[in-house]
Amino acid sequence: MRNWFKSGAPWIWLTAGSVSISLIAVLGVMAMIAWRGLSFFWPAAIHEFEVRANDGSSQVIIGEIYDSEEIPMQRLRESGVVLDGYDEETLTRVLLKVGNREFVPLDFMWVMEPQIVRDETPDTLAVVERSKDGNFYGYPLHLLENGERVASTDLRADIQQRIERAVELNEKAADLQQSDIGAINFQLNRYRLERRALELKGELTDSEIARIEAGEQQLRDDYQVLEQQLFAYREEASRDSLVVRDMRGVEVTLPMYRVLDITFPNDMGVFSKVGHFFKQIGKFVTENPREANTEGGVFPAIFGTVFMVLLMSVIVTPFGVIAAIYLHEYAGKNAITRIIRIAVINLAGVPSIVYGVFGLGFFVYMVGGTLDQIFYPEGLPSPTFGTPGVMWSAITLAILTLPVVIVSTEEGLSRIPSTLREGSLALGATKAETLWRIILPMASPAIMTGLILAVARAAGEVAPLMLVGVVKSAPMLPVDGNFPYFHLDRKFMHLGFHIYDVGFQSPNVEAARPLVYATSFLLVTVIVGLNLTAIGVRNHLREKYRSLEH
Template structure:
């Protein structure tokens, strides 16, 4: 017995239990992380699969049976007493549990809502007709029904077996016209409006400076006339395109038998999922997935894509990295290489470490008060007086959001850089100085390159923290919808004063502010997964650069 106790004590003394405990804790954390990502992926990516459409007869006791058409979203078992308390005509006798199903019925413009809960036991004659049609619209969500006929300028051109092939061909034509319309409105007409606004500001600037003489007015009037002539030409093209865009229409019949005529210009996709094979469904799935990544949002961000949010997140993170790296490195170099190591330096280090624990929303309030109102307002008064009282930099925008995140993340870069500088042997500095190099040359050519892996580590940590922040961004530049990108073909090409979209804020907005919660829920999962992927890609890129630098300077460290 004593020998057994001694062996147990020896086992504990060896530290093996703690090793296994730590390994188990790490394994549990990894499994939970992978499980969470898998759940997000399944819930989010499954949204783009073209699910079959159900048609069934719904017979509520005491009411006239009606036909329902829609997608089965989820099913759950509910106590019979709970359904009775909700006012449903459920009989008291029978099984304790009943099935409640959520159907996506679409046709929101006709019924007022996309989704409806129904009692599964009251659904009968379930079927999936091959000719059931799903119309994804630019507004009002999906439409479910049967195709009746296809019209061109009000005249029927196809029905029956010829309708779907002709519909797909004309949908391709509409897609091409939509791209032309979008390019004309955003690029050409948007460029003219931008030039007209710059011309107005130039005139105002000349007026403020007292240089708006007759010659200047004539020159401005000539330029404005040229721009107006171009604008009129683009407007004529726009009118012709819109007329061609709305030429064709589709007549469809819903579950109640009501017929509706829908312009093809209002449709994004028209497909019959019950008649599609797996190959066709996979092709459609990847088309929808690409649309999600590359298109602008629609329907209060519950439909369409999230490309502006992806672009805004990546650009804001890169601008933040460009700001935080030099400031963090310079501060760390001063504290480690130049500052006198006394009480004041220790206090500064304590303050830097404490800054890392300040709540993010505090940085947002600081950014709004100092950067936007004080600094931005001063820039407007000094450099953009012609635009006042409309603000240019005195309003939340991309630059202020990036600068606020840089202030939030700079303590991380300072601490990591200082640790890297401290690991460089003193003999390396002394050897450089002994060969005749100055302290500045030693720092620039020897010390900083050797500390670059630590600097990249600090940048990785800064990106990981800043890219997922939402609270401060709500105050300093991120908005619900900003389809215009901060980079375009209009001078000065990069618009740091422009508001942007962000994946983190998009998740918050769609998940908690959406008027259509059921439609928005899958997009919350899909956007969350995409945010994790974007942050991971940014981090992996920085890690790859850090590893290359570490291998390059490993020999010098040894």
């Protein structure tokens, strides 16, 4: 036994076991998040329950079974709930998602199984997805066109056709409002700032005023034309309505311009459910959020996360590489260099919220405020760069991840044999040429390793971003068709902050819980995608310059 311990075999097995347990734990957590997140998009059966109370009254409830649990009867008795004729020790209750938010006080309600006297899943029950007030559950009865009932031989096909028509008109109206009308508003604001800038310089002449007013008048005329077209789209979209009977037995008229989709989950086969599953995932990835981020998609958050990480990578990589080259190739081996290395290593352990406070105070208020006073005085007192935005978020996270890139790059530089440097210098190359043509190409895999670690940390950071740029809902993306196309002063959405907002700030916690898991899985997928891209580049560089190492 003593010889076995001396051989080092126990430590090998202990290390292998620890790595295996860690890997299994990570895969288990990922599987749990994926299951709970992706199951949200699978079409669940719609139940129609008849629930009878102790006083003999009955109520019809329509909804999806969201969860179930076993509870002891003693707990119910202590809370004042008494069930006549039920003598078991435990009781099963189910949590139903009932929707119909404008008519039902709660989206979710608990129903105890002993009170259920009827449980049916009719094929004609429908789930109506709406842009406002959440899903609506009920029985579609007929269509209305301009308030008049429409005769229909195939109601489902006619409903789907009119939904597609309304969705297409709504998309045209949204595109018109965001692109053409948005561009006009952007240009009007540019004219306003130009007038203010000329006034501050004392160059606001009559000719300049006439030119600006003529441009503004032309934009207003164009705006009137586009506004009439916008109203026409909205009026056409509001032509149709759908009449649905809800669980109260009341016929409710749903305007078609608010309906996004209608499904009949109880009448779906396996292939139909699979198609609907992938369709819902696609909508989740490509659409904008709705209902205080508790419904709809997360495309602005995906775009903001990727854009901010890429901008951070562009900033941190050159600074980190230059700092590592100086420390390893130029700085002397003295006390000052050792202090700098210790400081760089210690910076990696500073809490991220400290970086956020520093970014808010230094970059936003000091640097951004100074830029506004020098370059954008016409916009004051409304700040341009003196307010949190995507640029300050990227710079703050670049400083946060800078130690990782420096340490990784310096380790890569230290692994390059000194004979290569000496051979290059002996052949007449300067030190700068040696660095550019020999050292940096060979150190590029280590640089990419540092960048991978930086991306992995930056993409998941939330605390500093809450201070320097991220918001709950951003009306515009940092990139659009208006010059200069990249608007680094704008605020943005982030998947990490979206998870925090939906999970802890949502007024409807039960409805938001699946979105938390789905967004968490999506955030991990985005990080893995960015890392795999960087790993692919690193492996390519490693193979390309492998011959130089020999």
